[in-house]
Amino acid sequence: MEYVERMMEAVRYIEKRLGQKTNVDEIAGHIGYSKFHFQRLFHQVTNHTVGQYVAARKLTEAAKTLRRTNYRIIDVSYMYGFESHETFTRAFKARFGVLPNEWRGSGRIPPNLMMDVLKAEYLDHIQQLEAEAAGQVDLDEKIVRGYSARSCSIEHIHDCWNRLWKNCRNKQKDKFGIVRYDDSMEFDAAYTYLAAAEAEHIEAEEEQEQFTIPEGTYIVFEHRGSVEKLPLTYRYIYGTWFTRNTHRLNGVFDFEYYGERFAGVHRSESGILIYVPVSAP
Template sequence: MHAWEQIQKTVDYIEEHLAEEIRIEHLAKLASLSQFYYQRLFSRLVKKPVNEYIRLRRLAKAAEALQNKNKRILDIALDNGFSSHEILTRSFKDAFGMTPENYRANPVRLNNIAKPQQLLNYTLIDEDVPLIADGIILEVTRKKILKPQYFIGLTAEEPVDQMPGGGETGVDTLGQLWDSFHEKKASLSELTANGDELGVASAGTKEGYYRYFAGAEAVTEKTPTSLTSWELSAGEYIVCSFEAEDFEHLIMDAVYKAHKYLFETWLPKHKLNVKPFAAERYASHRPDTTRMEIWVMPEI
């Protein structure tokens, strides 16, 4: 068995036993490694120390459970491996800057660490061949557009280390950007009826930052006052499409795994370089949207 498979076995075990005490000694035994080498390999592959990863996954599950206002916060704490309401509150505030009570009263999207799937780091698929991994279906293909497609929306600039899916916790400011755009969307006559929505990450204007555009397909390249635009130029694109069981898992889990697979596995192993942007394209933010595409343009 490959080393990554041994680590994935323990990642799966952790996910199934978050409510219980999880001992590194037991995880190391599952992986057939000494505790020293297990912790070293885990940190290398998962990018987090074991105990920190466990804490962050417990917080992610607790945040999800807090959306059910009929459940006591104490019960949520105990169900997710925290021994008291107070310990959950302290950990939650350290991670997200608010208490569980504040979050429940004023819910916002949070940056949570997703459960990793090591298979995506080591499996190479051919074009147009689907890959199934941990409930996500991925496929890489090529698409060509014959004329530019225009999108209008809002743009923000954020520190790279706060990029969703990067392993840092906190409020998902990109979710707030999308909320701001959707407040304006119904009043924008320039938008294409039933057109796609587009989120684009590109290089920032200063070191250590990136820009993110959130918008929708437009009938014209003209940009209304107070909004910004993005153009998908004519040409050939590499497109990674993926599906998840619902919209929440699509944008809070699947999209990060698809990005990681495309940029860290598929493109490097095919020796392909792409232009410095990645566009996430999907039908809408409706709960019934379960499919998304990442569009990148190869450098000639």
């Protein structure tokens, strides 16, 4: 898709100049578009304005540099093109909710506020997404049981699902993929995965794990297509949707619901619902 290719060229241009002042005219001219056309197209393709993306990338890389080096804060601010220590501190606090020195010490930043470099695969995928959440629901408490993967490798997650499938009393019953995040909130959000069914629908084994999905309010998203692209949908949910809406994350887990819309792991028409717990905006 030509538009995605042009946007990726713009992203590469931005990345090379994170430490410099870059304006929209310059980026647009580099990829051969008018300023007006580029601004609208960038927003339509990426779901971010040019300014939002550039600022978020500068602050994300600055945050990583602060945590991983001993550079002075003022030097990091200049490194990423901020005019002064004060300007950098205000922008950092506004995006991440902590001051640069607090973050460098023992502060925490929710991973969804970190802006990774946009990739062509992600841009291709979000062109096919329903951009808005499927809805908001209130759920009752539900007890599930299954097999967990402490390592997040695809092979281990597949093994959990295979074991669950073999021990389900009724294979037509709904299944759940519980994603529990490490509360450390570092750059690479660690998580454990639990492939589960409602407790009464699975033969109990000693090595199984039980989890209670708490009652509460959830935002529901629908992933369409192969399960291989689920990580891209999660990136959209946490990297774009929640940064543009007022709902607050409530809890360190979310879950995938494999119900009647699920047609198979590789089917393009397959639907998986993703439930994210929230508190009132």
